[in-house]
Amino acid sequence: FAANTTITGSIGIFGVIPTFEKTLDRYGITTDGVSTTPLAGAASIERGISPAFAELIQANIEAGYSQFIEMVAESRGMTVEAVDNIAQGRVWTGAAAKEIGLVDEIGELQAAIDAAAELAELTDFDVWHVEPERSTQEQIIEALTASISDYLPSRPATLIGRIESAMRAELEWIDNLNDPMHAYAICTDCPELR
Known part of the structure; x- marks a missing residue:
């Protein structure tokens, strides 16, 4: 099931290795070293990616x-x-x-629930909405934010503030890009894959 306006996809995969060799070079910071294999230190942030390593990443992505x-x-x-x-x-x-x-059918959540109940031949059932368990830190921040907001004047967020919040939320998953092969299949709507 999907709503008419649901964004479906993307079926794709990409690799990310941030490097800072140009930034470091701009400030006169250079590195050197001795390697015993062509791929030694290939994912180091202070050097660019070698063609051999780029080919390896591309093969893994494909x-x-x-x-x-x-x-x-x-x-x-x-x-x-x-x-x-x-x-x-x-x-x-x-x-x-x-x-x-x-997608098989167009419909909202309730239509999907009704179809699942019909497939399971259920007429009497309960629906529970399960949300990921929040960490203690998240619970404390939520409680503090809720109590602090009671004392703050209510005014709309600035455009820049809203953009910053949206960007921060959208890019938060980058912190989790730690696959040793540097290849990812990301579902931005699936918390278990972030």
């Missing part, structure tokens, strides 16, 4: 992409070629995703 689209193809009953044609990192509205076979 293997991960192939595995990902094969899984999508199998679960959606499509050919790998058909999934690849609609993938490539693109996103679709829910309505478009239904047309191309990524």
